[in-house]
Amino acid sequence: MTRLSRCHDLADMREAARRHLPKGIFEFMDRGAERELSLAENMAGFERLKLRTRFLVDLSERDMGTEIFGKRIAFPLAIAPTGAAGLCWYQGELALAKAAAAAGVPFTLTANSITAIDTIVKEAGKEAGGRLWFQLYMWKEEDLSFQMIERAKKLGFEALVVTIDAALGRTREYNDRNGFTDPISLNPRFVMDMARHPRWVAGVIGRYVMNGGMPRHENYPDKYRRRITTAQSKGPANSHSMTWEGIGRIRKAWPGPLVVKGILSGDDARRAVDQGADAVVVSNHGGRALDSAIATIDMLPEVVKAVGDRATVLLDSGIRQGSDIVKAVALGAKAVLVGRATLYGIAAGGQAGAEKVLALFATQFEKNMGYVGCRRVSDLNHDIFAHPPVQP
């Protein structure tokens, strides 16, 4: 039996990922900041919301599809940008992008990816049936960020996602303990960790080495694009001085849908939309930046009230099952983004693993949508909750 054939739900996928990856990489991908209160709260927020069933409704014809930026997606989900995908699997970003295309949902490529942006576009872009969004943090050297935006525009990315909630990085005491750094440095603790995971070394690092050399952040500007070696090679520093006016400047440079990711208040949502954003992602970075943040599902109604009539509202952080998507959509999100879930999938089995995770979400979403008496996504609203959340 393969690793993947033993995975029947997301918990199995996570366990397969935990076994396969060096501990440092698994923890980097799976864990949250500091005491991991935000990470736990994101999931607890969904768990607190109970659904009201409605039976004996004619559900013979159901439709999980919805529209985002004027085009149909198979169900209300997109894959979030995640920097470590290329360490979970050889060219992990490509595996995710292909899985998203196969499932009929968008994929977001981070500027921090290990797989080059051109490869993603060539193999999983429009011509291959994919919908690609591009995400970046604004760098201190702003001109480099604008060159990156220009490149994404020329390559035909559909939407630009600007992440605003993690410029200061995060404290990762567990990674100090296990020796993992991003990018990788070959310190004794991490070398020992890799030695305990020979299949990962052969399947991931070995394949990079066979195909050109140790992994590196392929999209970084030339002066930062170094091979991962014993010395820690840092990428460009994030800007710590950008303000909302910066979003306005990005707006001028990007003609397509502009998404601001990392919104946790109605006020910030309004500021983003006032600067020209077409969409906002209610997100706390999966509990990886600020600890003690509010659960995103608890903040969603405030953001929908603030900008729901002017912009597309998306949500991420804590999506682990189909009913989470049902709840987010019922509270006004157009769709959700998933980060860790599909990373577990690729770590367990590459593209096929991510496809299995997406299929799991789709099946659970469809069933739960039916159990609350809804035939289509637009039927989902506050009435599906046993105790509807108090409106802001």
Ligand SMILES: Cc1cc2nc3c(=O)[nH]c(=O)nc-3n(C[C@H](O)[C@H](O)[C@H](O)COP(=O)(O)O)c2cc1C
């Ligand atoms: C390993 C990892 C790397 C990430 N890298 C990025 C990134 O490069 N850019 C970004 O905007 N968000 C990044 N995120 C945050 C995700 O886009 C998303 O907000 C978060 O994972 C959602 O929470 P979830 O993992 O509970 O689904 C990363 C998340 C993880 C788990």
